[in-house]
Amino acid sequence: MPLSDHEQRLLEQMERALHAEDPKFASALQGADLRALFRRRALLAVIGFALGIGMLVAGLVISQIALSVGGFVVMLGCAWLAYASWRRIPAPGEIVPVARRKARAVTGKSGRPGGRQKQPTMRRFEERWQRRRDEGNM
Template sequence: MPLSEHEQRLLEQMERALYAEDPKFASALEGTGLRTYTRRKVYLAAAGFVVGVGLLMGGMVAQYVWVGVVGFLVMLGCAVLAVTWWRRSPGGHGAGPKAAPAPRRKAGVMDRMEQRWQRRRDEHNGI
């Protein structure tokens, strides 16, 4: 649910107060949140992929076909999860620099709110 204009103003005031009071702490908090959570999930999926490789190789060496199949399925599942989480991560990691522009559509409530937010940020930063 999006924040109202009043709530956005209060949030901006709290952010400015935090930066003014303790800039080191505020900058440390910037790295946390959804981006860090997504990165952690991708690393976890990569670790699962490595475990899957180990199961696959172990199943082949021990001549247990079912262990190799399970290892392959773990690898496949972890690879799909990692790619999905990476593409959905904030900042558009998966989109790439040459992503096609989104088709133009009628500006909705969220688009107008996003434009207002950007204008406020630009005014605040002196751009």
């Protein structure tokens, strides 16, 4: 549910006051932009994947098996890193609590399988049914 204009102004006023009183604490609460961090990590993994392909091809051209195998290993590692980073990108507008941010950065786990927790099927059906009933009564 979006905030009203009055609530939005109050929130902005409180943020400005916090920044004025203790800018170090306010910047610690803001934290890093997780979307940018994971996108950057995925991009670097794609670049590493391309370098792995180059190593693989170079090893085949100059008949160096070790270089080809090394290139293949680099490709696999970078593909895994790109996939893992891409899955962990939070949705736009998702607020990640500070404690969960630190847990993600340290353990690499989002606390949810696949980035999104799936509800049991019956619960989803019940919620849909309830919404239809509520919309019909209005």
